[in-house]
Amino acid sequence: MITADYHIHTSLSEDSTAPMEEMIEQGIRAGLTVMCFTEHMDKDYPGGGAGYFEVDTKAYRERFLECRAKYADRIELLFGIELGLSPDLAQWQREYTESWPFDFVIGSSHLVHGEDPYYPEFYKDGEDEGYRRYFESVRENLEAFSGIDTYGHIDYVVRYGPEKNKNYTYEKYRSEIDSILTALIDKKIALEVNTGGYKYGLGEPNPAAEVIKRYRELGGSLITVGSDAHEPQYLAYEFERAGEVLRACGFGYYTQFRGRVPVQVRF
Template sequence: MINDCHLHTAFSGDSDTPVRRQIEKAMELGMKEICITDHHDYDSGFCDTDFNLDIPSYLSAMKAFQAEYEGRIRINIGVELGLQNHLDGYLHEFIREHGSSFDFIIGSSHFVSGMDPYELSYWEHYGEERGLEEFFKVSLERARNLYDVFDSFGHLDYIVRYAPHQNASYSYERFSQWIDPILMELIEHGKGLECNTGGLRYGLAQPNPSRRILKRYRELGGEIITIGSDAHTPDYLGYGFQECRRFLLRCGFRYYTMFHGRKPEFIPL
């Protein structure tokens, strides 16, 4: 069973799942290890949900669970950092202070200019075509400016989950002028690309990013692929991982990656 390295617990503002339930579900599925990656989106006060993570409490709790489950399942400590360009100083200070406390850090684009694509107001403001375009533009800026605060770039085309017509108005080719440079930035700096099966759960018939982007990353020389379900409840932990395995093998990958102490370990698919 592929190990899940993107999942959330009640430490995330958008989940009420106890940590223990996620761990027990992973064991039930036969996973040898997981990485818990709760949200930390600093300066997201415009959202109804509080996405700021209580770092000391989180780290303390995760270390206690590591000790409790030692010998049964390996629990890696991760975090999903929300990337915003104006947080350059804050994010780099966060890494200086806390970076060594984590096994794995996902860097994700969630917001655009103080707006959340999850909300209808974002699409009313931009329209569908421009809303997608603006998301990829800011994602490129973040990949260029903030590559040194994360290990893998999360769900690159995540925005299509919430677009008015989902991926009916979206393709890699339409936005490749921004997507290709993102992939090249990741490769140049030795950063991973996440294959997030949340897209399958949202009815997109593909993970995030799409198979075409995953294949393009491989064509350009990318090798570091991390796999996560983005599960906020146990029901979706490991969701679609067998289909994900087939996607990745068809794209030319033979390994996926788990991070330990911020260092990649390659595991055969």
């Protein structure tokens, strides 16, 4: 069983209302032994005003330390962050991640040149064009900034496309996806298996099994697993299914980070 969840949000993130303690209690009930909180830091996110989607890192750190002390004999808690990547933020993000004692840093693409794939307007030139633009932006982000430990939900865009993953396959976007996977391997950045895809009705994690298998074929070996939970009921969501997918793709282990150092853990 996979017992470490490395992608968790609480009420300290803009899009969650769940108190940290409530998430921890549910994590313990769910059988987790490790929980890594990864609050949102999407600097300059458009449309929400100053500080929108930017965690108050000082308050986050203080709350985390309180909870870590309180639950020290029941579960291991780790201090992480999820960065919303953009090439123009590379220098700021480098300085930010070096200024705090993070155990783990997720880099994610939530915007494509300032546009959010969550909104229908992103697909005004068609779903296929929107997906290609998204994958190309992931590669741009990797070229600009590689100071992350894993890349989150690299096919996140299919959660929100007009037809979601109905017309989406690895083969259709082979060139773009292979470019991303090769960059991850070259830069020693892990690939995240995000079980939020099941929550969004895709029937697969993000990325899809075909992509995970291709990552393995190309020589990739660093896999992190996260639920992307914003509510307690989604902690460790479908981790058993994710484990089955990983085994089918040639992985009998996943990667945990502490102090930003990777350790392979068999399951």
